[in-house]
Every structure is written in C-alpha cells, then in structure tokens.
Amino acid sequence: MQRLALRTRLKPGCEEIYDREHAVIPADLDAAMRENGLHSWRIYRDGLDLFHYVEVDDFAALQEALRDHPADIAWQKQMNRLLDGDFAKNVTGLKLVWELP
Template identity: 80%
Template sequence: MQRLALRTRLKPGCEEIYDREHASVPAELEQAMREHGLRSWRIYRDGLDLFHFVEVDDYAALQAALRDHPADQAWQRRMNQLLDGDFDKGTGGLTLVWELT
C-alpha cells in the first residue's frame, strides 16, 4: 500500500464552493476509486492551500484507471474550475521528511 501527500491550491474566493462540492462526492466516482485500490483520501484546507493524504494500493494504477472514467472526467472538470494550477499529477507527491509512528 502507498501513502501519499499531495497538494493543490484554490483560486481566491473558491473556498466555500470547494468545501460544498466535497460534502457529497458522487457515489459513482467513489465506487470507481475504491474498485481501483483507493483505501482512503483525506483533504485538509488551510485558506487556499489543500493537502491531500491518500492511502491506495497503487496510485499510478488508480490514476490510469480513472483517466477515462466518465465520473472522474466530470469531477475533474468541476474541480479544475476551482483550482489555481494543475493537480500534483505525476510528481509523486510531497516528500516525507519525518514520521513518528
């Protein structure tokens, strides 16, 4: 299992819309993500900064499986209107510096 930390940033003024959109993620999208190895996805927001903590069997495989999925395409179109720049695709996420377990 992989544990990843990703980051994104909202466009100014989109905070409430982003929070509202995530209050109810489409069931079809959630089902597709789980079918392709997603175990959990948490998003924390600090102002415009978003931090995603993802637990998944294989993140690259999840991205590949969802790339052409209609529910994910629709979701990405909505989210991309709110984000300032591209999602952390392909970067491998944030670098883990320290961990206490």
C-alpha cells in the same frame, strides 16, 4: 499500500464552493476509486492551500484507471474550475521528512 501527501491550491474566492462541493462526492466516483485500490482520501484546507492524504494500493495505477472514467472526467472538470491549475497535471507529492513509527 502507498501513503501519499499531495498538495494543490485553490483560486482565490473558491474556498466555500470547494468545501460545499466536497460535502458529498458522486457515488459512481466513490465506487470507481474504491474498485481501483483507493482505501482513503482526506483533504485538509488552509486558506487556499489543499493538503491531500491518500492511502491507495498504487497511485499511478489509480490515476491510469480513472483517466478515461466518465465519473472522474466529470469530477475533474467540476473541481478544476476551482483550482489554480489542473489537478492531474499539477498535483505535487510532498516529501516525507519524519514519521513517528
């Protein structure tokens, strides 16, 4: 299983909207992500900075499977209006520097 840390950034003024819209994600999106190997996805926010912690069988395969999925297309459109850049094009992985085994 892959464990990834990702980083994205919000547009100024979108913090409360982003938090509110993540209170519940669409059930069909939840199902599609789980069916394609997602075990867990956590998002932490510090001001405009978003840090994602993802546990998934294969992140590249998940992205490929969701690319044309109607639930993900709708969700990305909804979220990308709040982000500083397109999630699929601008998500950056964080390098693991240290871990307590």
